[in-house]
Structure formats: structure tokens, C-alpha cells
Amino acid sequence: MEQTINIENTKAQMRKGVLELCALAALTAGEAYPSDIIEKLKKSKLIVVEGTIYPMLTRLKNAGLLTYRWEESRQGPPRKYYRLTPIGEKVLKELEDCWDELAGTVDTIRKNKI
């Protein structure tokens, strides 16, 4: 029992670590509406529920990595369309470098072990 919980936790931690990277990466193609971002992340099982994305976007926006504009919507209330700021692009680059390095390291270790 105890162990399964820990494994689940570790998995969650790993996902959490790359979540911001992925969210930022999802915006490289241009501006996007949260639901678009959610779709991309959901497909790769990075997030399970939509509620996760809103706090993160707000946080990234407050940190100056993202900015948004309002757009009227036929389907409901106005939507926020997010895009990367120059700072956001810089951070994304940094995170991508980090990911490449990390993935390389993990790979090396795993192959050595097996």
C-alpha cells in the first residue's frame, strides 16, 4: 500500500516537473486558448483534469512568461488567448536545454545499468 502511493507520487512529481516546459512548448506554434493547450497535454497524459491548467497559466503569466488577449466567443464568455513573451521564450529555451540534458543523462544511466 505504502509503496504504490509512493510510486504514484513519484510519477506525479515527474509529470509535474515537465508540465511547465510542455505548456510553454505548446505555445511555440502561436497563441492558443487554454482548451487547446489542455487537449495537447491530455493526449500525452501529462494532465488528467482541466482544472490543473488554470492555476499554472496564471502563475506563468504573473511571472511574465506569458501574456494574453481577450477574444469574444460565440460559445460563451470571452476567451483568453495566451502567447509567449520574450522572457517566456528565453525560459522555454532554458528548460528545453535542461530537458535534453536530463533525458540524455537518464538514458545513459539506464543503458549502463541494463
Added chain:
Amino acid sequence: MKKTVSANISGIIFNMDEDAYEKFHNYLSAVRGHFSASEGRDEIMADIEARVAEMFQQRVGDRKQVVTLKDVEEVITQMGKPEDFAGDGAGAGASAEEAAAGTGSGRKYRRLYRDSDDRVLGGVCSGIAHYFGFDPLWLRLAFAVALFFFGTGVLLYILLWIIVPQARTAAEKLEMKGEKVNISNISKSIEEEMDYLKKKLNDLKDDAKNIKTKPIVDKAENIFSRFFSFLGELFTALMKGFLRFIGFILLAIGIIFLIWIIIAAVGGYTITTIAEGDFSAIPFPGILNYFFDSPFQVTLLKGGLLLLIGIPVFMFIYEGIKLLFRVKTKTHIIGFTAFALWIAGWMICAIVAAGMVKDYSVKSVVKKEIPLLQPAGSTIYLSVKNDGLGGDEDEDTNQISIKINNHRLLYRNDGKVYLGYVQLDVQKSENDSFKLVIRKISRGETRKEAQQRADEVQYNFSQSDSAITFSPYFTIGEKSKWRAQQLKLTLKVPPGKSIYLDGSMEEIIYDIENVTNTVDEEMPGKKWIMTEKGLESEE
């Protein structure tokens, strides 16, 4: 048919089924509770609400105009519950450590709930254990042990079962295991509260400074509304602490009275003689039989009293626990039921009382004239002697004395009841001999009954030549009931003869007429002579 509620979600009006609205409202509150203000809660909530509005809009149309419970459930599943946010590790303020510990929620203090996932009976023990952070096993053990002490544990357990709500929703389960409530946490939350209030106060000051640049109407409105909202928040902060304190007091009072009731009910003892201010244990059932017609009446009264006293005690405990542990309840059923039972208690007591009152409706007097031995001298010496009854009753553990005004009731372990309301008057004799007239008085439902009870009254006094010794008590028959029996003595003194009132006589003399209009208290310790005009002091 269902009632609908209209709700404004992100600027769009939705008609929602009442149950759907309730569920959605709870969900939003739980989500809101998940984030702290510093994380940009308002913005996140606005985003989430906007998205929800969109999802609802997709689900309603011309044919289906109302948001149903199913819609809400689907949306919640899609949006996720607060604990799911935490599980995904994106709970905004949650640090990695917190997430690892599985407590990634925002600032949420624990509340007391019953844990239905880990229960033996109602999950009371595990709920309390969660609250205080220990193993529920110990508490269960304690309750099991308490079972053997008059079943105290059972009563308390059932009380808690009723009072403490079950943790049903995920948010409630989170709250149940939420941040520990300890001193450092409480002080932290108070600090936060104070910081917030300080900020508010500063805003208020700034406003006051900037006031010159604003139009006059705006000024007043702004300052007033700011000031009152500040006062409101200050008041709320103080009230929170105060309510807990009140809760603690209520709970303490409730538990003390609960123990008292249990002792009274189980031991058959209770504390009376409140009139005297001293508390002594009285074997209640024994004495009650003297006051009541039948055991049924006693049982009825006990039931009535139990409701009359027990219900408020229960409500004290109920409200105390609610305030102290910040238990949320929505139902008013308990309050209404308690009130109804309490009224029922009053009615039962009133019925019993009405039944008793009629037992006192008729008064009957039995008069008896007892010739006394005529003393050799011209003076009779009068005194009162206790015969080991009353007086120093504290030394005698075999008897219990109750004193209400002049009525003294002595209940002995042998089952006899002695009543101390003997009144002695002194009057002029019609002839030349001393005489004692005894009037036994009792009440009853009928004249016959009253007469019989009066007959059963027994009184003892003794005479040896010129000394008469009275007892301050009389007895009612063993099978008799107490119906305000009284005993009035009249000593008839022939003119020219005198009496000496010993100091102890103060206990029984009552309104003796005399020439000098001396009050009863000052009459003993003196010799009084009967003249043609009346009783006169010889000094």
C-alpha cells in the same frame, strides 16, 4: 418536476436544477478553498468559471434548457476536483515536499468529520483521530473501556455520531485530513489575518490622503464602505477566536451536566437542597415515593425531567462541538427535534404537576385534647429535645435532612420520614388545669383521604411532673404520602400558673400572643405567667 435556480456564471445566465446548483456551488467552494489569495485565486476562479460556462453552454440548447446534475458531474470530472489538481502536481503554491506528503492543498485547516472509509461503527473514532493526528485504535479502545462505566461511552459515541457530519465529498475528506490545527498553525493564521487587516487599514489611510482629488460624494461613499468593511473583517477575525472559546465553554458545561445526569440516573442519587446551598446526596427514589401517588407518576416525572434537563445539555454539547471544531451542518432537524422533545418534557412535567396539585385540594384537621399531669408547683418547664433526630444531622450518616423554609424533612435509612414543622402556641385555659391540644392537619384529593392522612400523623412528647419535652418532629405513616402535613400544638395554661420556655423552645413556638407583644425570638429563656389579660413576662 424540479425547481430550478438561475445562476450567473461568468456573465452568462444558466438555469440549473436545484440539486445541480447545490453540487456545483459546493464544488466551486472547494476549488476556491484550494487556492490562497496570494496565488491569484480570483483570477484562477474567473478562468475556471469561464471555462465551466463554456462547457455548460455546450450542454444546453433549445430542447434542453436546464443544467442538470449529470451535466455538473460531467463538468466536474472534466475539470477535476481540488485533490486532483494536487495529484497532478500543479497545485499552484504547493511545494514538491507538500505534494510528496500528499497534502498539496492550500491553506485549509482541519475540520472534524466522521471517516466512513475507516470505520467500525460510524467512523467517529477515526474522524477524531484524524483531527488530532493519532492512531484511531487508542480511541476505540478508550470507548470500549468506557462501555463498562455505566455505558458512558455509548452515550457519548451516539452523541458524536449525530453531531459530527460524515466526510462525503472529496473536499470534505481533504478537510478532514487537512493542515493540522496546532498552536503554530493558529498563530500563523492569526498573523496572516492581522497582516491582511493591516493592509486594509493602510489602504484606508491612503484613501483618506487621496480624498482631496476625488469628488465629494465618492469620497464619503468610499471612506465609509472601506471603513465598515474593515470593521467587518476585524470583527470576523475576533469572532472566530471567540466562537471557539464559547464552543469550549458550552462543551465543558454540557459534559459536566451529562456526567451529573448519568450519576443521578444510574446511582439513583441526585443533588438537591440547593435552597440550603449545600449539596448532599439523597436517595431519590425512596423520598420520591412520599411525594407521589404511584411509581408510574415518578417514572413519568423522571422522563419529563430527563427531557427537560437532558435536551439543553445535549444542545450545549452539540453546539459546543460545532463551534469548537468548526463542524459545518446544514440540517436543522436536530434543532427542531430537540426543541420538540424539550417542549414535550415541559408538558409531561406540567401534567404530573397538575396531577399532584389535585392531591392538595382538600384540607382536613384532626383535633385531639390531651389532659396533662398537673404539676405540683405552679410552673411547667418546657423544652425541645431531638431524640437523636435532626439537629446535628451532619454527624449521623443514616439520615438526610432537607430544609426548605420552615419545613424540615428528615429521611432516615429505615424508611421513616420525619417532618419538622411543629408549631406551638400558648393560650389561656378555660378551667384551672394545664391542657395540650394537638391539631393534625393534612391535605388530600378528598376529605376522607385528607382525614386519613391527618390521622396517620404521629407525635411524641413526654412529661415528667413539671417538665414537658417536645420533639421538633412528627412522623407521617410509613405508607402515607407527604401532603403538606402540619402539626399545631396549643398549650392551655390556667390563669395564675406559669411556664418556663427553655432556649430550645425557639424551634417550635409560633406566634404566641402576650401582653408585652414580645416577638417569638425573644420569648425563650424566660418565665411567663398567665394573667387574666394574657401571657406576661415575670421579669
